[in-house]
Amino acid sequence: MSVAQTSPSILVKQPNSLTRRFSWTRAREQVIRLALFLCGALSLLTTAGIIVVLFNEAIYSFSGTAFFQTVSITDFLFDTVWAPQHPDKPRFGILPLLCGTFVIAGLGGVIGLPIGLASAIYLSEYAKPKMRRIVKPTLEILAGIPTVVYGYFALVFVTPYVLRPIFQTCLGINVDIFNALSAGIVVGVMIIPTVCSLSEDALRAVPRGLREAGYALGSTKYDVSLKVVVPAALSGILASFLLAIARAIGETMAVTIAAGQQPRLTLNPFRGMETMTAYIVNISLGDTEAGSMEYKSLYAVALSLFVITLSMNVLAQWVLKRFREVYE
Amino acid sequence: MSVSGNLREPALAKRHRIGQLFEWLCCGSTWFGMVVLALLLLSIGWKAMAWPTPDADAVDRAAATKTDAKVAASLSPRPLSARFLTSYDSRIPQKAGIKAALWGSLWLLVFVAITTVPVGVGAAVYLEEYSNEGRWKRIIQVNLSNLAGVPSIVYGILGLTVFVRMFGLFGHDGKVLDLNLGFAMLSLPLPFERSVISGALTLSLLVLPTVIVSAQEALRAVPSSIRNASYALGATQWQTIRHQVLPAAMPGIMTGVILSLSRAMGETAPLIMIGALTYLAKCPGKIDGVAAVWEHPTRLLEAPFDVFTSLPIQIFNWVSRAQPEYDHLAAAGIMVLLVVLMVMNTAAILIRNRFQRRTQW
Numbered sequence: 001m002s003v004a005q006t007s008p009s010i011l012v013k014q015p016n017s018l019t020r021r022f023s024w025t026r027a028r029e030q031v032i033r034l035a036l037f038l039c040g041a042l043s044l045l046t047t048a049g050i051i052v053v054l055f056n057e058a059i060y061s062f063s064g065t066a067f068f069q070t071v072s073i074t075d076f077l078f079d080t081v082w083a084p085q086h087p088d089k090p091r092f093g094i095l096p097l098l099c100g101t102f103v104i105a106g107l108g109g110v111i112g113l114p115i116g117l118a119s120a121i122y123l124s125e126y127a128k129p130k131m132r133r134i135v136k137p138t139l140e141i142l143a144g145i146p147t148v149v150y151g152y153f154a155l156v157f158v159t160p161y162v163l164r165p166i167f168q169t170c171l172g173i174n175v176d177i178f179n180a181l182s183a184g185i186v187v188g189v190m191i192i193p194t195v196c197s198l199s200e201d202a203l204r205a206v207p208r209g210l211r212e213a214g215y216a217l218g219s220t221k222y223d224v225s226l227k228v229v230v231p232a233a234l235s236g237i238l239a240s241f242l243l244a245i246a247r248a249i250g251e252t253m254a255v256t257i258a259a260g261q262q263p264r265l266t267l268n269p270f271r272g273m274e275t276m277t278a279y280i281v282n283i284s285l286g287d288t289e290a291g292s293m294e295y296k297s298l299y300a301v302a303l304s305l306f307v308i309t310l311s312m313n314v315l316a317q318w319v320l321k322r323f324r325e326v327y328e
Numbered sequence: 329m330s331v332s333g334n335l336r337e338p339a340l341a342k343r344h345r346i347g348q349l350f351e352w353l354c355c356g357s358t359w360f361g362m363v364v365l366a367l368l369l370l371s372i373g374w375k376a377m378a379w380p381t382p383d384a385d386a387v388d389r390a391a392a393t394k395t396d397a398k399v400a401a402s403l404s405p406r407p408l409s410a411r412f413l414t415s416y417d418s419r420i421p422q423k424a425g426i427k428a429a430l431w432g433s434l435w436l437l438v439f440v441a442i443t444t445v446p447v448g449v450g451a452a453v454y455l456e457e458y459s460n461e462g463r464w465k466r467i468i469q470v471n472l473s474n475l476a477g478v479p480s481i482v483y484g485i486l487g488l489t490v491f492v493r494m495f496g497l498f499g500h501d502g503k504v505l506d507l508n509l510g511f512a513m514l515s516l517p518l519p520f521e522r523s524v525i526s527g528a529l530t531l532s533l534l535v536l537p538t539v540i541v542s543a544q545e546a547l548r549a550v551p552s553s554i555r556n557a558s559y560a561l562g563a564t565q566w567q568t569i570r571h572q573v574l575p576a577a578m579p580g581i582m583t584g585v586i587l588s589l590s591r592a593m594g595e596t597a598p599l600i601m602i603g604a605l606t607y608l609a610k611c612p613g614k615i616d617g618v619a620a621v622w623e624h625p626t627r628l629l630e631a632p633f634d635v636f637t638s639l640p641i642q643i644f645n646w647v648s649r650a651q652p653e654y655d656h657l658a659a660a661g662i663m664v665l666l667v668v669l670m671v672m673n674t675a676a677i678l679i680r681n682r683f684q685r686r687t688q689w
Binding site: 025028029032033035036037039040041042043044046047049050053054057063114115116118119121122123125126127131135137138139140141142144145146147148149150151152153155156157161189192193196220221222223225226243246247249250251252253256257277280281284285290298299302305306309310312313314317 | 343344346347350351353354355356357358360361362364365367368371372375446447448450451453454455458459464467468470471472473474475477478479480481482483484485486488489490493496533536537540564565566587590591593594595596597600601603640643644647648655658659662665666669670673677
């Protein structure tokens, strides 16, 4: 209960909403309260807006026909060809796009998650304060670099100066100019700051007593870090992994620039692939007519993307809550 | 038994070796990020400083056509030069610049700040000061953390439907609403089309969750004794917030806002979705300096509803062009963008450090 509502008539009689007199001050308080509530409710409106827009164009349209009223959902999920531009028989099987998305997010995860976790362990267990003062701002800079810059870096540096000399010249594997590996590498770099800062928070929240108990039993620092602190912070670490992978899946510009525009159902990381996000960008760059099937397919892909990232976020929050170790 | 005696035991020595190895591994991982950052800056800086060396054919062609001195003088010697900042995009790479993108980004920045600061801070104040751990607070809080995880391109689709097309409510060609403001006429196109205002509103929705969460943290750091003291002096809740809590939380809020704005500056995908133009040879509202505003002040009202491009969009456009010269132009554009972001981030860090030291509760 707020203080403002109790002050004026407290000496006369017990205040309640019926006996309270009207005053401009109180009216103003109520108006401000309502205005602030509306600011807060705007975020709910945003969510509702996203859901309504995607639903209306993809699942059931209130004006015209939606995507899934024309294409059956089994075709969408299980057809292996994504060819919306085909003049006679366009095919909408999302598998190639899903494949591209998950190959790149997977590569990013393989690179970014261990490195992020290892640097989090280093920062929380080993590093001296001076080292932390250098590393933390650098990671913040790394997190603040726009994704279009990472895409450029992958295309003009990683592919020609790192991947091609190693794999094409030395090992004789053909590396496309646009390839999933370069995109995966920069996506991995991109998620390092996320993993590192969230995991470090979780590691630092583990109470000192647990570490000291470990040392008292004769453990080395390695044993304490890896067998006591990391398991104790596991819920936070897992949540950071899930959030990072969700970010890698939703990543747009770097993969559009570096991985190309060929929807391909392959696991070969040296070929070009198209992710769901890249498809959305490429469609909106071209001059697709509003209302055409190609245009509506954009909403169907966006809906799939939204569902995947949302469920990963919800899962992360659930893990955080369910597996949290509570220390007194 | 001495420590050195312990170490001679093979099992323990092995454990220490593993421990040392693990420490080096973790240290190496920590440096990995920094090495990549250095490589990224160096390779882009190197590209931005020189044009690609022309191949033999191009040299022959230039010699055959005898490029005259006047034309040669009008070309920039390097991708990143003063000329690059003051000229529009061009089909000739040596003449291209990012003037339109710089002004577009500036307009976006101004409008995103105007919309997110009041709404974001208002929402944070409601959540922290008014809602008493009720159902609303829980729902909004969960919703905020989910919104923060929605990919930016989905916001682009939202912006495209809500701001650019306005659900198609205004027919195929749209309407223009003329409002008389007394001193000037404001023509408000409905829907907003591919204008600065559409882009700014979309970006605002995108950064609002981050602004709200950081403002909440700043408000939470204000000790409740300050609030209680204010109430004890007879102030109402709003008076307390307005005169005590908000000023005390301001540095923290500003830091969060600036960091969110710098994120909005670098955002590309939602702007591509709402159709920011990739080739544009004019600034929004034709304002390209203070002089233009001085001569035609009404253009300030036109600019928000004009087409635009922004720094990351321009960079993306150059990256996707085929000629190698445009790669170097993109590098120059990236350098400019990074400098702008660096300035904003430094400002945020300075504000944080300055006030952290001064206020001690």
